Amino acid sequence: MPKGNYSNAARAALMALMLANRDVANTELTNDHKIRLGPADREALNDAGLLKTAMDTKPYVHRITDDGIDWCMNDLVYGEPPSNSGPLARMSAELLRRLVRHLQRRGTLANAIRSGDLELFIRAVYFDLAVKPQEWIRLARIRPMLDGEDKSDVDKALLKMMKEGKAYLAPDSNRKVLTEADHEAAVSVGGEDKHLIAIEES
Structure with a gap:
């Protein structure tokens, strides 16, 4: 017991x-x-x-x-x-x-246990990292905290959240600061890599 x-x-x-x-x-x-x-x-x-x-x-x-x-x-x-x-x-x-x-x-x-709740998992990680509402957080910081979730599954969840207006994805305009981790963590939207995410509060 x-x-x-x-x-x-x-x-x-x-x-x-x-x-x-x-x-x-x-x-x-x-x-x-x-x-x-x-x-x-x-x-x-x-x-x-x-x-x-x-x-x-x-x-x-x-x-x-x-x-x-x-x-x-x-x-x-x-x-x-x-x-x-x-x-x-x-x-x-x-x-x-x-x-x-x-x-x-x-x-x-x-x-x-988390199957079907990947969006909730992403949100939980994001709000653990964010210190203010809708703060831009690097995807390179979020992905390592998702316990090895498949990148394609995470990408699909992120794109779904963006289309539903629950999250915003953006590129980092300062390309010089991008690291290899930033490039690997990026999500491609319309041929453009997005490195940052901001999520709406529930």
Whole structure:
């Protein structure tokens, strides 16, 4: 069993935060995922270092830690099904357990969890680097933080974000400062290499 005896709500909150891979407001957990993370659960997860909660804002904002992600990975394999769960839930949990073990052995678990959420991953990395809204950030700084995501997949996600007005891509007009990493990280749009990105806040 994973270390820590947490409630179903606490376990669900950690899973939701891991999948989101970004700051999540407490109201979003409640409204979008029907997860009510009460004070006792919140304090227990923060005390254990699995969760960081910003309590200087209303509503509170949560972010899972690296230890929290490790806990989730362990819970997926060794955790018991939710209390009072029926036979279908127990069999689903067993199927998930076997799939997780298989993906762990192949080293592809992290990518499988993030599949379909590459845009969220890019946004999370961008806002970790940006110090002000819509700041221009070099793609050469962002790509190394995407845990080896395929360049073509990242390019497609970036172009989709640009077309939807969620992100802006631009070339660096000072060609003399461009490094080899800048050239390798660039996205080609209409035959022009773009080296910088700025992203709209949600």
